[in-house]
Amino acid sequence: MVNDDADVVARVLAGDGEAFGILIRRYEPGLLRFATRMLGNPDAAADAVAESLVRAYRHLAQCRDPSRLRSWLYRITGNRCRSHLARRHTNDIPLSEAPAPALAEASDTWEVLERSEQVALVERALAALPAEKREAFVLKHVEGMSYEEMAAVTGARIPTLKMRVHRAREALLEALEEVVR
Amino acid sequence: MNPIDPRLQEALDGERDPAELPADLREAYARLIAAAELLETTPRLSVADRVTAEIRRMPVHMLPDGRVRRAIRWFGRPRAVTFRLRPVWTLALAAGLAAILLLPWQQGSVPTPGESEGIANFVGHFPEPVRLKSSARSITGAVA
Numbered sequence: 001m002v003n004d005d006a007d008v009v010a011r012v013l014a015g016d017g018e019a020f021g022i023l024i025r026r027y028e029p030g031l032l033r034f035a036t037r038m039l040g041n042p043d044a045a046a047d048a049v050a051e052s053l054v055r056a057y058r059h060l061a062q063c064r065d066p067s068r069l070r071s072w073l074y075r076i077t078g079n080r081c082r083s084h085l086a087r088r089h090t091n092d093i094p095l096s097e098a099p100a101p102a103l104a105e106a107s108d109t110w111e112v113l114e115r116s117e118q119v120a121l122v123e124r125a126l127a128a129l130p131a132e133k134r135e136a137f138v139l140k141h142v143e144g145m146s147y148e149e150m151a152a153v154t155g156a157r158i159p160t161l162k163m164r165v166h167r168a169r170e171a172l173l174e175a176l177e178e179v180v181r
Numbered sequence: 182m183n184p185i186d187p188r189l190q191e192a193l194d195g196e197r198d199p200a201e202l203p204a205d206l207r208e209a210y211a212r213l214i215a216a217a218e219l220l221e222t223t224p225r226l227s228v229a230d231r232v233t234a235e236i237r238r239m240p241v242h243m244l245p246d247g248r249v250r251r252a253i254r255w256f257g258r259p260r261a262v263t264f265r266l267r268p269v270w271t272l273a274l275a276a277g278l279a280a281i282l283l284l285p286w287q288q289g290s291v292p293t294p295g296e297s298e299g300i301a302n303f304v305g306h307f308p309e310p311v312r313l314k315s316s317a318r319s320i321t322g323a324v325a
Contacts, residue, residue: 013245017236024232029223042224050228054235060245115219122216141193141217162194169193170185173209176216 009066012057020057027070028053030143031077037138038081040127048080055080071152074143078135078153085131125175129168132156136164137172185209 005026011019031052035045056063056076063072126134139145139153140161147158154161189206191197199210266274294300 020236021229021233024229028227028229032226032228033221033223036224036226037220042226045224046226046228046231050231050235053228053232057232057236057245058239061251119219119222122219125216126220137217138220141213142220165194166185166190169190169213170183172216173185173213174183176212 004067005069006066009060009063009069012060020060023056023069023073024053027073030070031073034074034138034143035077035081037123037126037142038078038131038135039084040123044084045081048084049077052077052080068152071149074139074145074153075155081135082131122176125172128175129171133164133168133171136161137168140165 005023008019008022012023028049031049032042032045035048035052036042039045039048052073056073063069065072126137129137135154136150139150140147145153147161150156150161151158156164186206188197188202189209192199192202192206192210193213199207202210
């Protein structure tokens with residue numbers, strides 16, 4: 001890749017602040033998806049991702065291995081999500097009962113609306129999982145990470161992550177038996 | 182919560198071909214994969230403008246930098262140095278400094294002569310070497 005992560009990081013550290021835009025465009029969709037699945041709320045996810053990217057920019061020199069920038073960014077975003085979850089008051093709406101993110105618009109077709117409803121149902125099932133299992137499932141099956149990369153993101157050991165993913169699958173399968181066909 | 186068949190876990194971990202699974206497990210496999218695919222929908226959001234604006238507003242000292250440049254900047258920036266001393270130690274320190282400044286200290290081994298004083302040098306000549314009893318060393322030169 002011409003502009004691989006290590007090159008872009010080197011440019012930013014050399015004073016080319018605009019080059020950070022390349023990294024934002026490259027990782028923003030995945031980070032927003034991850035944060036939305038973690039927090040169950042697109043606005044909170046946008047806040048978490050924006051805070052994470054600004055933090056990443058400020059501490060870019062501390063990224064030990066720029067070729068593994070993706071893991072580093074997901075790690076920062078995961079930490080921000082955990083902070084957001086910890087700040088939530090007990091009288092807030094539980095994640096599993098929160099309104100699903102608006103993914104469909106009134107002008108959309110019936111298929112899109114149906115799909116949107118299915119997404120909402122799956123999201124509710126996901127939101128009912130404990131945060132650690134939710135994170136493990138999303139990183140593995142939504143972001144398509146290997147267990148090694150997940151370990152770099154979460155700081156957890158691979159056997160622990162495997163166990164979390166297995167438990168998350170069991171819980172989701174049970175919850176989704178009547179939903180996804 | 183019912184445990185999932187290990188073969189299904191293996192297939193979902195990519196360690197087994199899903200086609201090898203029995204029909205009921207294949208159905209469960211498809212259900213979980215379909216759920217994961219639904220979650221891959223990316224929200225219609227963007228924080229790029231917000232992040233870029235925040236980065237542009239950032240003060241210079243908060244910009245990212247290499248270690249060497251950060252170290253150089255750290256050394257070049259004024260820093261407040263704070264000493265915390267107990268008053269008793271402060272008094273002791275002040276007394277010590279006063280003693281050093283005010284008490285007359287001997288200026289080396291050579292006395293400074295006054296106005297009506299002088300220093301006389303005595304030179305001894307020994308025609309034969311003098312042998313010392315204790316150290317067996319000889320003095321051949323002049324003693325000032």
